Amino acid sequence: MTTVTMTVNGKTVSGEVEDRTLLVEFIRENLELTGTHVGCDTSQCGVCVIHMDGKAIKSCTTLAVQASGSQITTIEGLATGDELHPVQKAFKEHHGLQCGFCTPGMVMAAVDMINRLGPNLDEATIRHELEGNLCRCTGYHNIVKAIKAAADEMAALPQAAE
Amino acid sequence: MSNEGIGARVLRKEDKRFITGAGRYTDDMVLPRTGYAAFVRSPHAHARIKGIDASAALAMPGVDAVLDGNQLVGDGIGNIICGWMIHSKDGSPMKMGAWRALEPEVVRFVGQAVAVVVADTLKQARDAAEAVVVDYEELPAVVDSLDALKEGAPQLHPEAENNLIFDWEIGDEAATNDAFSKAAHITRMDIDNNRLVPNPMEPRSALASYDxxxxxxxxxxxxxxxxxARLVLSAFYNVAPEHKLRVIAPDVGGGFGSKIYIYPEEIVCLWASKRVGRPVKWTSDRTEAFLTDAHGRDHHSTAELALDADHKIIGFRVNTVANLGAYMSLFSSSVPTYLYATLLSGQYDIPAIYANVKAVYTNTTPVDAYRGAGRPEATYLVERMMETAARELNLSPAEFRRKNFVRQFPHQTPVIMCYDAGDYDASLDAAMKAIDYEGFPARRAQSEAQGxxxxxxxSCYIEACGIAPSKAVGSLGAGVGLWESAEVRVNPVGTVEVLTGSHSHGQGHETTFAQLIAERFGLPTDNVSIVHGDTDKVQFGMxxxxxxxxxxxxxxxxKALDKVEAKAKKIAAHLMEASEGDITIEDGEVKVVGTDKKLSFTEVALAAYTGHNLPEGMEPGLKEGxxxxxxxxxxxxxxHICEVEVDPDTGKVTVVGFVAADDFGKIINPMIVEGQVHGGLTxxxxxxxLENASYDEDGQLLSASYMDYTMPRADDVPSYVVETTETICPGNPLGMKGCGEAGAIGxxxxxxxxxxxxxGTNNMQMPASPARVWMALQSAGLKQAAE
Known part of the structure; x- marks a missing residue:
């Protein structure tokens, strides 16, 4: 067992974990933040995407001990109080979700995409950048629209919202 | 009139919890003292179990119990059933092999559960499951349905001679043969429908507790x-009587058919929770999902279409072999029969149809309904045949279809279905216009210039939805009625709760169902909540x-709203001393027509519950079911019209345009309907x-992970153009037809x-992978060179 300490959504947390404990298990089971999901066992589907030190990662292929000392943001920490992040708002406004299971990972990946590449994203870039996130409900059509709309909105903001 | 009524693009009420990570799915549920289940699964497609040694597993830390099929059968847990009886053409009933939730004797597909470990943590349970030693005697396996019917094939179930579950027929064979004897042209094809894995993003999960x-x-x-689920668990699996069993399906992350059925794992978790005296939780990993979620499709068919000299279809003859896998899943028998062959008339006026369907056991995962369920198989067959016939006769694909469209309604097909309404020209016109069909030759030339x-x-598809009239499906073998129930509760403060037997797992019912109340009473959808997914809350549902x-x-x-409205009007008429016939309800107000007399909806609701001043003899309350x-x-x-570009060097197909023009009847929320179409199309x-559940000859599923099974990704598909045309369905009060499966069908x-x-070559099976397309181009080239 190892003690891990990290900052999750602005709060310092620590816990005792087996060395083999995955970051997603620590987040879901120890911290009871169940917005981050598990959808596969080969790091393909992206429903577990969170931000570690400002970058999107798959928390199903990261050990909790690797994340010790890092800054973590999960879907629960994306909004500022009641003010939703522009990407969250856009997913609702453009019907970019149906069952909602892939949504947290999609939103976190989209925020990272906009942070990384800047807000001037075209459809082909968005589709390519989503290769690590699967959705079985929406056919991606409205997810792509939502990300484009959020990027456009964020371009108009003085700085990126995260 | 509220702006949230029928036809409004109301944003979804349910979204906030999903975009903030506050959705509550089964695996998110926590109960005190929960034990975790890990299943011991067969690595063989067909094997006799000679013994199970759990001693090492039982000695491992945290392990509570290792339970097997002998204990399960000993405790009287019933076999898993198929709930739709199909009779073969000789009158004999379908041959249902025994399927136990934990198999004690013979395993018949890779992944079948033989034992379960319950431990304090999931890691302990999984470690211990690996330490359970099962002694298997391997048996020969068969995976393809045509092979399974051959003489000398491995036999799966003693009940089913030659692995044949049923040999069923529909239509008039003599009349169809007669049509073929008079045909001016006959089109013949062998057509496969590839096996798919539904893959909702949320894996199946169960958390069972016993008080x-x-x-x-x-x-x-x-x-x-x-x-x-509760009905079947109670009536057939003997877990508990219905009043001693509560089933809750909270937020569910997609289903596509695969979450209709009651699987071994749910049964075992319930049974084990009593055995070990603690709640038991199991969540499928993705590999388990590939191996154990019911698969879809998997047909081999031969089809023949007979045309007269005027290119009118005069007969259609189909032989299909359907692979149902190792066991008969809950609805499996209905899929390749009444959900399939009854749609073989397509959108066309065909005077004679005959279909023979053989359903077969193989050493593969059980097959059942997956988005479309039978109708995609029928549509694929019909529309490949139509296209091929048009090509053979050098006809325009659109004009050939138009020539044969049904235009008079109601239209009785030779295969049971009676089409009630439609306008197939309208959707064909809309689709051709939207994709600029006339501009295609120019676009083709442009592509050619780029190599x-x-x-x-x-494809001009038709499907049968809104299943289904209980009496009709009962006469066709269904074990249940397929009605639905609802209860509308108006609270004393005038807010409304709707309890429904429907279940939303992505469809947006919390919004669209609330729009009905907005439409009827002019109340904002925020004043309405939809209650579903809990047998303790909702009366019943299918x-x-x-x-x-x-x-x-x-x-x-x-129907429930009609009753609520009638009672509210009676109360309002009494309170305002008006005639009941003069009362209208709109914008949240109950008014006397032609006067300025009115009450708020809340005042009427409150009056119903105070009971201080109700019409003589009226019961208090405002709640109807x-x-x-x-x-x-x-x-x-x-x-649906698709436009593709193929790279001849690699065989890669890119979908460059896709238009869907659908007639769903009356649409409640266009935004949600379009979303359903986008998902179905993908x-x-x-x-x-892309997709194929690929087995090797020993019955190992080669495509059992997202590394191997090609799920469509965002850059595999285009943005879609979705159009709708409308003919009202005369069969239900809203005029609705249903939209959830159309994309996957068309x-x-x-x-x-x-x-x-x-x-330029018509021979192509699904999936049209780069390798297949490249091979087809090479062999066409070789053939051309040889000529």
């Missing part, structure tokens, strides 16, 4: 139909599948180009018709 004092079970599970092959293909929640589920709500049993299937139909394109033949148009 020893009350002798009562609670099951949280990933179900599309919690009441049916690419461009093709265009259409669940969500077969695009039935609109046409059947919402019709039940409408209704059961709605449909009078017919509904018949959504439309035209699954249909996935089937046509898309595959449109894509393959486009691919074969591009590459």
């Amino acid at each position: 020893r004092a009350e002798e009562h079970y609670t099951l949280y599970t990933t179900s599309q139909n919690p009441h049916v 690419k092959l461009r093709g265009i293909g259409m 669940g969500t599948y077969g695009s039935r929640s609109g046409a059947v589920g919402m019709s039940a709500i409408v 209704a059961f709605y049993d449909p009078t017919n299937f509904t018949f959504p139909a439309g035209t 699954q249909g394109i996935g089937q046509a180009l 898309a595959p033949p449109a894509v393959i018709n486009a691919v074969t148009d591009a590459i």
Whole structure:
């Protein structure tokens, strides 16, 4: 067992974990933040995407001990109080979700995409950048629209919202 | 009139919890003292179990119990059943082999559960499951349905000689043969429909607990139909009587059919929770999902289409072998029969149809309904045949279809279905216009100039939704009625709760169902909540599948609303001393027509509950329930047109344009309907180009992970153009037809018709992978060179 300490959504947390404990298990089971999901066992589907030190990662292929000392943001920490992040708002406004299971990972990946590449994203870039996130409900059509709309909105903001 | 009523693009009420990570799915549920289950699964496709040694596993830390099939059978847990009786053409009943939730004797597919470990943590349970030693005697396996019917094939079940479950027929064989004897042209094809894995993003999960004092079970599970789950668990699997079993399906992350059925794992978790005296939780990993979620499709067919000299279809003859896998899943027998062969008339006026369907056991995962369920298989067959016939006769694909469209309604087909309404020209016109069909030759020339092959293909599909009239399906073998129920509760403060037997797992019922109340009473949808997915809360229900929640589920709500409205009007008339016939309800107000007299909806609701001043003899309260049993299937139909570009060097197909023009009847929320179409199309394109459940000859599933099974990704599909045309369904009060499955039904033949148009050779099975397309181009080239 190892003690891990990290900052999750602005709060310092620590816990005792087996060395083999995955970051997603620590987040879901120890911290009871169940917005981050598990959808596969080969790091393909992206429903577990969170931000570690400002970058999107798959928390199903990261050990909790690797994340010790890092800054973590999960879907629960994306909004500022009641003010939703522009990407969250856009997913609702453009019907970019149906069952909602892939949504947290999609939103976190989209925020990272906009942070990384800047807000001037075209459809082909968005589709390519989503290769690590699967959705079985929406056919991606409205997810792509939502990300484009959020990027456009964020371009108009003085700085990126995260 | 409220702006949130029928036809409004109301944003979804349910979204906030999902975009903030506050959704509550089964695996998110936590109960005190929960033990975790890990299943010991067969690595063999067919093997006799000679013994199970659990001693090492039992000695491992945290392990509570290792349970096997002998204990399960000993405790009287019943076999898993198929709930739809099909009779062979000789009158004999289908041959159902025994399926136990934990198999004690012979395993018949890779992944079948033989034992379960319950431990303090999931890691402990999984470690211990690996330490359970099962002594198997391997038996020869068969995976392809045609091989399974051959003499000398390995035999799966003693009940089913030659692995044949049933040999069923529909239509008039003599009349069809007669049509073929008079045909001017006959088109013949061998057509396969590839096996798919549904793959909702949320894996199946179950959390079961047992209250020893009350002798009562609670099951949280990933179900599309919690009441049916409870019914089957109670009546057939003997877990507990219905009043001692509560089934809760909370947020469910997609289903596509795969979460209709009650699987071994849910049964075992319930049974084990009593055995070990603690709640038991199991969540599928993705590999388990590939191995154990019911698969879809898997048909081999031969089809023949007979035309007269005027290119009118005079006969259609089909032979299909359907692979049902190792066991008969809950609805499996209905899929390749009444959900398939009854749609073989397509959108066309065909005087004679005959179909023979053989259903077969193989050493593969059981096959059942997956988005479309039988109708994609029928549509693929019909629309590949139509395209091929048009090509053989050098006819325009659109004109050949038009020549044969049904235009008089109601139209009785030779295969049971009676189409009630439709306008197939309208959707074909809309689709051709939207994709600029006339501009295709120019686009093809442009592609050619860049060294690419461009093709265009259409499919004019029809499906039967809104399943289904109980009496009709009963006469066809269904073990249940397929009505739906609803209860509308107006609270004393005038807010409304609707309890529905439909289940939402992505469809947006919390919004669309609330729009009905907005439409009827002019109340904001924020004043309405939809309650579903809990057998303790909702009266009863048959669940969500077969695009039935609109046409059947919402019709039940409408019936209950009729009663609520009538009672509210009586109360209002009494309070305002007016005639009941002069009362209207709009914008949240109850008014006397032609006067300025009015009450707020809240005042009427409150009056109903105070009971201080009600009409003589009226019961207090404002809450009504209704059961709605449909009078017919509904018949959504439309035209899908796909345009592809093929890279001849690699064989890669790119979908460069896709138009869907669908007639869903009355639409409640266009935004949600379009979303359903987008998702269905992507699954249909996935089937046509990417997806395949691929078994090796020993019965190992080669594509059992996302590394191997090609799920459609964002850059595999285009943005879609979705159009709707409208003919009102006369069979239900809202005029709705259903939209959930259309995309998955219409898309595959449109894509393959486009691919074969591009590459200039008609022989192509799904998925049209780069390797297959490249091979087809090479062999066409070789053939050309040889000539």
